[in-house]
Amino acid sequence: MDRLHAWLDADRAHGGREGLLLRFLKLSEEVGEVAQAVIGATGQNPRKGVSHTWDDVRSELCDVVITAMVALRSLAPDAREVFTARLASVADRSLGGPSTPVQGAEFRRTDR
Numbered sequence: 001m002d003r004l005h006a007w008l009d010a011d012r013a014h015g016g017r018e019g020l021l022l023r024f025l026k027l028s029e030e031v032g033e034v035a036q037a038v039i040g041a042t043g044q045n046p047r048k049g050v051s052h053t054w055d056d057v058r059s060e061l062c063d064v065v066i067t068a069m070v071a072l073r074s075l076a077p078d079a080r081e082v083f084t085a086r087l088a089s090v091a092d093r094s095l096g097g098p099s100t101p102v103q104g105a106e107f108r109r110t111d112r
């Protein structure tokens with residue numbers, strides 16, 4: 001995240017507040033690409049048919065996460081700690097207590 005942030009800062013066309021706002025707008029672009037991939041994976045556009053795969057959707061979701069983390073890094077040099085604290089807070093609120101790993105919990109693919 002730090003390396004990507006530094007790379008983007010070194011070669012940006014707009015600095016200051018405008019550059020920061022444009023970095024946040026990039027998130028909307030990436031979310032739109034997720035929507036485009038889902039529409040393509042489900043064949044919802046009759047003109048294009050099935051134009052994407054679920055792997056494309058996964059890749060686009062990763063791009064959203066990466067873009068959000070770089071944007072967070074733009075606001076907070078300690079972005080990793082900020083994210084970790086927020087994740088714990090959301091998990092505590094959502095799961096009803098201090099966040100602890102659930103034994104045997106795993107992510108399962110649902111598109112097979």
